Amino acid sequence: MSKPKKLSLVSLVAIAAGQVIGAGVVTLIGPAIGVTGMSAWLAYGAAVIVGLMSVLPFIFLSSAVVLEGGEYSIVIEMLGKKSSWDLCCCLYFSNIRFIINGNFNRILF
Structure with missing residues (x-):
């Protein structure tokens, strides 16, 4: 059998940076400038x-x-199965709250 491949630190940093750039900087630059104006870099x-x-x-x-x-x-691993189930329920219902409220702009601004 071949040895399993592992990601290096450089690869992991590149993946993380790519996700941040792809998800935030590129897709939300217009609304960010609209809300913050010239201080978008600070935001x-x-x-x-x-x-x-x-x-x-x-x-x-x-x-x-x-x-x-x-x-x-x-x-x-740290807290046991019951706590993990509680976490899943909390995450699920917090996401439902945002869906029910609709637009994130009404929540944040």
Whole structure:
């Protein structure tokens, strides 16, 4: 059997940067300039800092514990099956709340 391939640090950083650029910077540049005007760069800088703060716990945890999967795998390993089910329910109903409210602009602005 062949040895399984692993992603290098450079590959992982490139994937993460590509997702941030593709999902946020390119698709929302027009509305960002419309809302913030000339300070759109400041809004994007703040978003990068907040996004990094929300991802840092997963980065540190994934370097300490090797798990296959995402948030669910982390919670099930650390807290057990009941807590993982609770997390799934909370995430599901929080997403439903945004769908019921409709437009994100009414929520945020």
